[in-house]
Amino acid sequence: MSGAGVFLVLFFVGVCAAAPEKLVYAQLGRDVELRSPFGTDKYVTWYIGGADVAWSNPSGGRKILETEWRPRLELSSNGLVIKNVTRGEFGAFSCVARDKKIETGRQLFKLVQVEVVVDPPVLVSGQWLSLSCSVPDPGHAPRVHWVGPKGQTPETSGGGARVRTTADHSGDWTYVLTDQNERTTGTVNVRVIDLLPLAPVQTVFTSSSSPLLVPCSLAPGASWTDVRSRGVVEVGWNFCPNVWCDKPRLLTLSLESKPTWTTAAKGRARPKHDPGNGDLSLGRNVGRDGDAGAYxxxxxxxxxxxLNRTVRVEVLRIVASPGTRLNEGDPLNLTCTTGRPPRPDLQIKWLPPSSLSALRPPPHISIPSAGGAENGTWTCELWRGEELLTSTRVELRIESKFSVWMLVTLCALAAILILLVVLIIIIQRRRQRRSRRHMRLCQCKNPKPKGFYRS
Structure with missing residues (x-):
């Protein structure tokens, strides 16, 4: 080796020995950035194993030198990025700052491997997730804690944490290492298969005047690929009306290639969306009485x-007694109900015909004598606080008594008039017959007197 080469090696070793070492933690196969402590007004050279591999100058010039490292290095505004770190690259790096070829600063970096284990990376809601973050180098023992996608901070011991999962745990988990007052963070992805809505049982309301939607979908962060990877057996819907049943199968989803509904019960709510995007919701344009039950x-x-979710469907309807067509003065009873006992958190609001003002009485209205004010469209709304859940309508036809008697009177008069006309015609015809008979008897020119005559 030439004297100049020996000098450079000895110089680099001296620099490394004198420079304070900064620990940088990185995962195998991930990118890592070595941040320069020097400003952009310096000429900075980066070294790997004693050989310079990149430089930048105050004018904004940057260059990666022709080495085997070149495809995996990138100069950032703040330092040097090493892409896809391999196992043999955990070790010493350095950068030297110069001003007019005079060294003004140097920084040593030690790249330390971090081992992160996620078991399993894809799991079903309710299963246990194990997270582990450790440093194989026995000379370093940073403090470790974990932060979940929603900011969860589970108890961590020795770099490990154990969590019973829900849909909220699906996403990127962040490990935080603290060493020498320096924080290093990294992320790992966890996918939790769950169904929405998150509530095990949900109630939706509909009516013959409102659309029906029975919601169910994969929670965000999971896909059908994840479902298949866990060994799925069956996906579908069961239905049970508001009476006892053994949950007959309503729909079944095939996941062999493209998700496709394979069976369907006639007359029931149908799928609303393409199941390929994870939405399994059912619905129809308007509800029916037969839709009530548990899905x-x-x-x-x-x-x-x-994984299962039960959605209870209740159908709001108005029961009018004795019917929707009444005569003025008849008693009227209106009941707005879903067929189940009223819940204390729900309120009924009646909207009578325009001639009446809005009411908030009990679900049952009793009117002793119905009149014209009750004639028209009645609307019943179901509210939860300030939220309108559904509404339904009924059309009442209340005939005026005056109109009924007038119709009866007119019909009677018409019948009497017809009878009179018929009688007059009959009498007139009889008179005409009598008149014709008398004229036939008086038609002889020389009538003979009645009696006996002497010959």
Whole structure:
């Protein structure tokens, strides 16, 4: 080796020995950035294993030198980025700052490997998730804690944490290492398969005047690929009316290639969306009385895990007694009901015909004598606080008594008039017959007197 080469090596070793070492933690196969402590007004050279690999100058010039590192290095505004770190690259790096070829500063970096284990990376809601973050180098023991996608901070011991999962745990988990008052963070992705809505049982309301939507979908962060990877057995819907039943199958989803509904019960709510995007919701344009009941959306896995959500559908309707067509003065009873006992958190609001003002009476209205004010469209609304859940309508036809008697009178007069006309015609015809008979008897020119005559 030439004297100049020996000098450079000895110089680099001296620089490394004298410079304070900064620890940089990185995961195998991830990118890492070595941040320069020097400003942009310096000429900075980066070294790997004693050989310079990149430089930048105050004029904004940057260059990666022709080395085997070149494809995996990138100069940022703040330092040097090493892409896809391999196992043999954990070690020493350095950068030197110069001003007019005079060294003004130097910084040593030690790249330390971080091992992160996520077991399992894809899991079903309710299963346990194990997270582990450790440093194989026995000379370094940074403090570690974990932060979940929603800011969760589970208890961590020795760099590990154990969490019973829900849909809120699906997403990027961040590990935070603290060493020498320096913080290093990294992320790992966890996908939790769950169903929406998150509530195990939900109630939706509809009517013959409102659309029906029975919601169920994969929670964000999970896909059908994840579902298949867990060994899915069956996906579908069960339905149970408001009477006892054994949950007959309503729909089944095939996941062999493209998600497709394979069976469907006639007369029931149909799928609303393409299931390929994870939306399994059912619905129709307006509700029907037969839609009331419990709908169970489910995913069944080979290991026995089952995800299911039950959506109870209640159909609001107005019952008018004795009917919707009445005479003025008849008693009227209106009941707005879903067929189930009223819940204390729900309120009924009646909207009578325009001639009456809005009412908030009990679900049952009793009117002793119906009149013209009750004639028209009645609307019943179901509210929860300030939220309108659904509404339904009924059309009442109340005939005036005066109109009824007038119709009866007119019909009677018409009948009497017809009878009189018929009688007059009959009498007139009889008179005409008598008149014709008399004229036939008086038509002889020389009539003979009646009696006996002497010959």
């Amino acid at each position: 169970e959306c489910f995913i069944r896995f080979k290991d026995g895990e089952i």
